[in-house]
Amino acid sequence: MSGLSAGSADSKAVQQLSTDFAKLRKELTDATNFLPPYNQRQCELQLKEVEGSLEKLRTAAAPKPKFAFKRKAVPSVQSPLPTASPASRDAPEKAVVVTSSNATPSTGVTISGRSHEFIDLSSLPPSVSATDLIISDLDHCVLYMLPRPGLEDDTARDVRITALHARNVRNSVLIMPMIEGSALLHDVSQCVLALGCHQYRMHTSTQTDVYISLASNPVIEHCKEIRFANYPRFLQRAGDEYPSTLTVQDFSHIRPTPSPNWSILPEDAVSPEEHWPKPGVADNIDVDLVLQRLLPSSRG
């Protein structure tokens, strides 16, 4: 094995090794009945080590076969996926609405590439009443997706959000209503989120406070310094249900000990109502002030 890792590792050899490895693992599982615990643990440790080096070999050998299909695939992906392509970054306001016709490519509502802005429901296309929301590349923004009844324009209207996908959001505050489907977030850092949802998954994120309400267990993976609290009462709306039990699962820390990567937000660190942007209050919301009051980093 070590000989291989030094030289060129071709994928066939790796395949062979992984089959061998699987066999070994099976033998060990079969042997658990009669092996004393100490030996068992030793064997497991050794297997783990082998698995590690095998994984390295695999990545070393992988580029060859992967490259083959990548080359073919890239052009075919670009064309049918307007929202996923970088083009959407150039014209973020032009987030397009879905038409149910089968000829045109479907699109979700996308908010991306903004900084130092207050974004509310008026940024969504006016015909939308229910939608998936894709948020990407925000910095120093306040996103307020609840209706704002005091205002005369269409920000007063109600939009149901059916699912949330977010990626690369920094130093921002996201205030969401109850989302019917799931929320999936990647690369969020130094943010405050308030949302309700069906399922919650958060990946590769840091230093973020999450005010959340959901019936299932929220999950984090490869995260650090995430704090959880219940969805604020003053954002709750009549007619919706807001479950308030919180059992966070950390997939990067599957052990009986408590995960070091998240904690419950202490009572005295919960932001009071007056710090949150208010619905219906006059237009000019001071983004910097809201960020300064709410973001965990600036509050120290």
Added chain:
Amino acid sequence: MGLLTIIRKNRQKEKEMRILFLGLDNAGKTTILKKLNGEDIMGISPTLGFNIKTFVHRKYTLNIWDVGGQRTLRPYWRNYFEQTDALVWVVDSGDRLRMNDCKEELHGLLLEDRLAGASLLIFANKQDLQGSMSSTEIRDALDLLSIKSHRWKILPCSAMTGENLVEGLDWVVDDVAGRLYYSTTTEDAMPRQGASPVVVH
């Protein structure tokens, strides 16, 4: 126990199929399974580890393995490959940001020796949500047309409404049975039209 019972038991055993449900996290694998099984789907948490469901579908006993799709769990997928008759790949049709990840994971799986020959069903899930991609778009985004090593089919579906879930299972059972229990299916003259859009390897 009479001879007939023994024969019957043997036969029943013979008609088992092992089906593996995989896909990125948040695709809806567990929700699809629970919906198929008539269980409540509201309080499902992301799968840490795996679930096994066994149910009888049209004379066949299906052993369905549903393995969590979180990135930390994906290296463990290969522990479940052995003796898989069919692979069901579940896609979150609204997850535009990760379609490329999804494609790479799928094509990586198809290189696995131990999955060679398994039937492949792609569920384009969450069609009930506004703004989700159509199955044709997903077919192109995942580059399914380049797959020559497996018989495959893509179906738009929704775990919330139950749309197309049983139809998907039907295709899987037909396709696997056609391969494994050829004699019994011809006896029953099982309809196989619309089974596979693609060449057998």
